[in-house]
Amino acid sequence: MSLLASLLLLIVVARLFGRLFARYNQPEMIGEILAGVLLGPALFDLIHPNAALAAVSELAVFLIILNAGLEMRFSEIFGAMRGRGMLLALIGFLIPFACGVGVAALFAQDAMRMVFLGLCISITALPVAVKLLDSLGVLHTPIAKYALATAVINDIAALFILGIVLNLPQHLTLGDAATAVGLSTLKLALLAIVVLAMSRLFEWLERRDISVQAVPEAMIRIFGPEALFGIVVVFVLVFGTISEALGFHFVIGAFFGALFLDQRHFLASRYEDLRGTLASITNGFLAPVFFAYLGLEFQISAISELDFTVVVILVSILSKLFAGWLGGRIVGMAHREALGLGCVLNGRGVMELVVAGIAYQKGFIDPMIFSTLVLMGILTTFLTPILFKQTFRGPRLERYRTGNH
Numbered sequence: 020m021s022l023l024a025s026l027l028l029l030i031v032v033a034r035l036f037g038r039l040f041a042r043y044n045q046p047e048m049i050g051e052i053l054a055g056v057l058l059g060p061a062l063f064d065l066i067h068p069n070a071a072l073a074a075v076s077e078l079a080v081f082l083i084i085l086n087a088g089l090e091m092r093f094s095e096i097f098g099a100m101r102g103r104g105m106l107l108a109l110i111g112f113l114i115p116f117a118c119g120v121g122v123a124a125l126f127a128q129d130a131m132r133m134v135f136l137g138l139c140i141s142i143t144a145l146p147v148a149v150k151l152l153d154s155l156g157v158l159h160t161p162i163a164k165y166a167l168a169t170a171v172i173n174d175i176a177a178l179f180i181l182g183i184v185l186n187l188p189q190h191l192t193l194g195d196a197a198t199a200v201g202l203s204t205l206k207l208a209l210l211a212i213v214v215l216a217m218s219r220l221f222e223w224l225e226r227r228d229i230s231v232q233a234v235p236e237a238m239i240r241i242f243g244p245e246a247l248f249g250i251v252v253v254f255v256l257v258f259g260t261i262s263e264a265l266g267f268h269f270v271i272g273a274f275f276g277a278l279f280l281d282q283r284h285f286l287a288s289r290y291e292d293l294r295g296t297l298a299s300i301t302n303g304f305l306a307p308v309f310f311a312y313l314g315l316e317f318q319i320s321a322i323s324e325l326d327f328t329v330v331v332i333l334v335s336i337l338s339k340l341f342a343g344w345l346g347g348r349i350v351g352m353a354h355r356e357a358l359g360l361g362c363v364l365n366g367r368g369v370m371e372l373v374v375a376g377i378a379y380q381k382g383f384i385d386p387m388i389f390s391t392l393v394l395m396g397i398l399t400t401f402l403t404p405i406l407f408k409q410t411f412r413g414p415r416l417e418r419y420r421t422g423n424h
Contacts (some may be wrong), residue, residue, distance in 0.1 A: 022071045026308065029066060032058060033307035046154040046404040048147075048310045052397060055314020068315045072308075079309035080146045081273055082301045085255050087149040087158070087167075088277020089294055097218070107165055107346030108172035111364055114342040116141040118334050126327050132388060134184060135378045138177045139371045139392045140335045143170040145270055147366035147400050150306060155407065156420045162356060165347070166363040174370050175271055179203055181374055182266045185381070206265040213261055214275045221279060248296050251280060268373060310400075316372060317397050321390035328391045335395050336402065339365045356419075359410045366403040371396040 020028075036050030036057075058066045066072075119137030128136070148170045152163045182203040238250050255276040262272025322328050343361025344354075352360065375392040378384045384392075411419055 020066060025066045025072060026075065029055070029058060029072075029311050030304065030307055033311040037307055045408075046151060047307075048150055048154065049401055049404060051307045051310035052314045052401055054307075055311035056317055056397070057314070058311070059315035059317065061314075061317045061319050066315060068312065072312055072315070075305070076309045076312040077269075079301070079305035080270055081255075081259065082297065082305050083146045083150055083309065084270055084273045085252070085277045086294075086297050086301050087153070088255070088274065088280055089297065103350040104165060104168055105172070107350050108169040110346040110349070111143065111169045111339070111342045112141045112173045112176050114345070115335065115338040118338040119331075122330055122334050125330075126324075128388075131184070131383045134180070135374065135384055136331070136388070136392075138180060138374050139367070139395070140331070140338065141173060142177050142367050142371045142374065143173045143339070143364045144367050144370040144396075144400070145170045145174055145274060146309070146370075147403070148363055150310075151363060151366055151404055151407070155404065155416070157416075160419060160422075161352065162360050162363060162419075165350065165352075166360055169343075169346070169360075169364060171271065171274060173364075175207070175267065177370070177374060178267045178271070179207055181377065182206065184383075185377070203266070206267070210262060210265050210267060210272065213258075214272075217279060247293055251293060254280070268370065270370070313372070313397055313400060316393045318390055318393070321386045322394065323387050327387075328394065331391050332395050332398055335367075335399055336365060339399075340406075355410060355415070359407055359419075362403055362407040362410055365399045365406065367396045367399050 033051040033054040036054040037047030038050070040050035041047045057063060060067060116137040119140035120133045122140075123133035123136040143166070145167065148166050149158075152158045152160075152166065157163055183199045235247060235250055239247055242249075255273050258276025259269035259273035263269040340358070340361040343364040344357045347357025347360040348354070372393060375384070375389055375396070379386070379389040408416065
């Protein structure tokens, strides 16, 4: 099947399933993932994951992150990373990572597989968390603030460790390990410097009453009003490219680039036009492709050790729930709110699949572990909104959205 035919079928079925689930008050992403499972090798075998569809899926991730950046402010996320927020993020990473290593040790896996299983269990996928929080209408709540900050830190930590592992030579010595750690630390520091420098620049301009709006307005006068979307995309792409060049996933840099863009930087009418354009492209076209592609990745035939798969999935869910609840309580959340945070942190999706895919391509894990990790990523993404809705049953969710909690 050609790329265009595959995209057409994927979009139509994903949108139909998404709307069906939305009709029963469930997030559309659940139906979109199931559409991919239905059309992919797991069931009807009509569409196979391929490089072209993966590229479209990556574009979808980029626009989902851009959409989130327009809804949030850098100061909110950066504030959540300080003090207890950083402690929450570390708990949200270290407890699941330790549990993943423990499961691998229990099933007599080698050290490299222990590391990758721990990484994949510890990840919270930023795009999945963003889409879920937005679909539930809680993107401006404390859960969203801490969940997204934790997701960013978890993904950076996972990709930091991945960078170290990929830089290790086959015949490892202590000096080689120290060099790999030092190189990855330097790259992370460079990314942090770029982000903080841009933040300081915007603050400096605002203190001196220099209108940042003048820049996009000048570009619009030159290239026309339709150029606004392109200007924003290019700005965020620069950050994603810097992130990728330093060895991290482009999502990390794109998220920070998108966070810098808020209503202060545009005229109000321009800002609303931009949001409308972005929402149409993302929610109407590319987001369904991204979540359906997750479903395409699943192949049940490769899972040969059912007990290993079941234990990995259970540990991945329970460890994130516990870590999120514990971290939430530490930062002062109520019991239900902290449990809701743990539910959101369970969504893995694209980032977990990125790490699993790299490990598989490099020969660090076998097909059985790779398929288990794909299934884990799909199931945790699927269960996340269900668990969250169970935590905030009935009118509780509406009260939380409106701040009456």
